Amino acid sequence: MHHHTLADLYLRLSLDRDGKTAIERQEADCRAWAVRNGLEVRKVHIDRGVSGYKKVERRGFEAALAAVTSGVVGTLIVWKLDRLSRKGMAEVGNALEAITAAKGRLVSVMDGMDTSNDSARLVIAMLSELAYTESKNLGTRVGHAKQYLRARGQWVGGQPPFGLLIEPATKKLVHDPEDAVYARLIADEALDGKPMAKIARLLNEHEILSPRGGQWNAATVMHLLRSPAFAGLMPETIKNKETGRYTSKVVPYRHPDTGDVVEVGEGIITVAEREKIIAQLESRTFQYAGRRHPKPIGTALLTSIARCAHDGCGKAMAISGNSYRCLGALQGNTCPGASAMAIRVDEYVTFQFLARLPMLELGDPLLDAVADRWIHKADPALFAQRDAITAELADAEARMGDLEDARYVRGEFTGAEAIERYSRLADRLRGRIDGLRYDLAKLPTPEADISPLLDGELLAEAWEAAEVLERRELLKLAIDRVEVTKGRHGARFVAEDRVRIVWAGSSE
Structure with missing residues (x-):
């Protein structure tokens, strides 16, 4: 068959640090195995810095x-089974079933596993569950280690707030000589x-880079000011009690024995200043029925x-009051918006959406795009x-074609x-093309009734x-984006002049 001599590699590394097995080493070992077994590596899929245990998107996987399940290649090679997944047989089992159904095979180089051997399936099940257990235990050990360091007032990892650095010897926060003034x-x-x-716009106008090297926005400034470490306090991210997952809420860490807030070094602001700033931020929060609620997001x-x-901005627009406004301008970017x-x-x-779809005829690129998106869902x-x-x-x-040229x-x-x-x-390429x-x-031929x-x-x-969210999904079947240009002050709004719909299937 055209794909039996072809193999893809899947490589993953959650943390690329000294002492860890690097992606490059995984690839070298996998390629060597392929050569020894007469296989040609077609493509390498990589998930760098992505966990195999947590519920995250893994595009490479x-x-x-x-x-391999579509028959493009006959073999999927991984360096070790725990590189493929650390979620146990819940994920590995489904992947194995799909690969077997496609008459493909999975190879784990370091484990010596090859699913073309029937006895390997039981071993793979055991190894996958072992990887799951190891990850679970590792999370517990790391959690205990972090708790110990926090209690000692030492930085436990991650990037410190803007304006602060980590002093290597003490693991305490100190002022950054370059950015502390900003x-x-x-x-x-x-x-x-x-x-x-306005603070973000001021920083951007003076070309002061954000912690990630780009422009500041309102969310970046707020996140910085809310950070306990900005006031020299040890931060702790709160977990959801029901799911066990971390939330976006960060609070000052308290010593488990004394209950006192733990300091982690120098801060840019004092604890009293932090309390004043947070009180100001919370006073701007929307109040309803005696409870605080953030302003609705995504309801437009x-x-x-x-x-x-405007001027090639391209940023998303969000509701502000009764208007759509450039999100960049709202957050303090330099675009006037x-x-x-x-x-x-x-x-x-x-009006344009409801009028155009019933007018579509066979052969219209928009009709093909709508049908394609409907089936994809x-x-x-x-x-x-x-x-x-x-x-x-x-x-x-x-x-x-290149070979013939x-x-x-x-x-x-x-x-x-x-x-x-x-x-x-x-001959080899023709066989490959015919096989594909x-x-x-x-x-199976996908079918969709979009009548x-x-x-x-x-x-x-x-x-x-339909509700708003359902209407939005309908629009996305036919529309890629809606572009809004900046109007003149006091001029009457004319939709045809200022709104441009980019339909799906267009040449853009």
């Missing part, structure tokens, strides 16, 4: 699994009651769809396999031996009955 400026502005966006129709089109009445923009986009696993085969087929056909256009194959080599390469086309044809979207009355009824 998903792409590697799609390649950090104090932020604190003084906040103590004077300045809005977070065009959330995640509307974009600021576009702004438009939300109800006017929503009405215009809704219905069966994402099938499309992951289809996309993997399609991408590899396109690559193989491109290589075949080299033979007949560029004249790179001359002489009997060269022509014979060309024939071998061409066969695999693609074997996949309700193309019937004006049914679409209008569905729209009226």
